[in-house]
Amino acid sequence: xxxxxxxxxxxQFLDSVVLLDLNYLIFLENETYDHKENLxxxxxxxxxxxxxxxxxINNDHPDFSLQRFKxxxxxxxxxxxxxxxxxxxxxxxxxxxxxxxxxxxxVVSVLKKTVNVMILNFSxxxxxxxxxxxxxxxxxxxxxxxxxxxxxxxxxxKLSFRNPIKLLFLYDSISSGALYRRQLVDIVCTxxxxxxxxxxxxxxxxxxxxxxxAVKILEQKKMxxxxxxxxxxxxxLLSCIRTKINQEQKDENxx
Numbered sequence: 001x002x003x004x005x006x007x008x009x010x011x012q013f014l015d016s017v018v019l020l021d022l023n024y025l026i027f028l029e030n031e032t033y034d035h036k037e038n039l040x041x042x043x044x045x046x047x048x049x050x051x052x053x054x055x056x057i058n059n060d061h062p063d064f065s066l067q068r069f070k071x072x073x074x075x076x077x078x079x080x081x082x083x084x085x086x087x088x089x090x091x092x093x094x095x096x097x098x099x100x101x102x103x104x105x106x107v108v109s110v111l112k113k114t115v116n117v118m119i120l121n122f123s124x125x126x127x128x129x130x131x132x133x134x135x136x137x138x139x140x141x142x143x144x145x146x147x148x149x150x151x152x153x154x155x156x157x158k159l160s161f162r163n164p165i166k167l168l169f170l171y172d173s174i175s176s177g178a179l180y181r182r183q184l185v186d187i188v189c190t191x192x193x194x195x196x197x198x199x200x201x202x203x204x205x206x207x208x209x210x211x212x213x214a215v216k217i218l219e220q221k222k223m224x225x226x227x228x229x230x231x232x233x234x235x236x237l238l239s240c241i242r243t244k245i246n247q248e249q250k251d252e253n254x255x
């Protein structure tokens with residue numbers, strides 16, 4: 001397998017470790033959908049490669065920033081066909097989430113750049129979640145940027161009491177420390193981040209996946225439940241957005 005450079009993801013194959021730098025704007029892709037399909041094909045290749053032990057998903061892609069994500073999300077939410085646009089985003093999110101969640105490899109999520117709740121929730125696909133000390137989740141909810149897509153996974157994983165979304169009502173942002181205290185991340189890096197992550201990956205690749213299966217098998221049995229919960233979540237969140245948009249339009253008409 002050879003290294004890959006794509007608009008939405010870059011991939012390095014490092015012996016038994018695969019480093020995937022992911023541009024999360026792939027959720028919002030509406031040009032050709034080829035990039036999403038290419039990523040799914042890549043995940044299938046990783047799944048079939050017995051030499052690969054660990055997949056690291058890193059959000060430090062050069063083309064990813066939350067500001068770019070917000071701009072495109074805002075365009076979707078303000079367009080006349082906003083509902084079909086956002087439903088498409090949610091369906092892409094679900095498809096990639098379930099694909100990675102069912103991957104029989106050890107998955108490590110690495111979050112360095114600032115994200116919204118939707119992207120934080122996506123990190124639940126991983127077995128191990130690593131963030132930088134300066135990482136935080138933004139409280140910016142313009143255009144309903146912090147619609148909690150993926151939040152259903154907390155309930156299905158019996159983690160509702162740790163759900164970080166409620167913290168957005170209390171603080172300007174959710175810090176790495178707050179996430180760690182709620183056990184939503186496993187490691188907070190204070191030094192060179194990727195050096196520590198690669199050291200973790202080096203240790204993890206010493207183990208056969210079957211040794212992790214005893215832990216993950218409970219989640220594998222819940223895959224159908226996860227899928228149903230994510231689908232039901234789509235309709236509920238769309239109804240929330242619809243209510244807010246209708247109220248804003250009503251307020252404008254009354255002015």
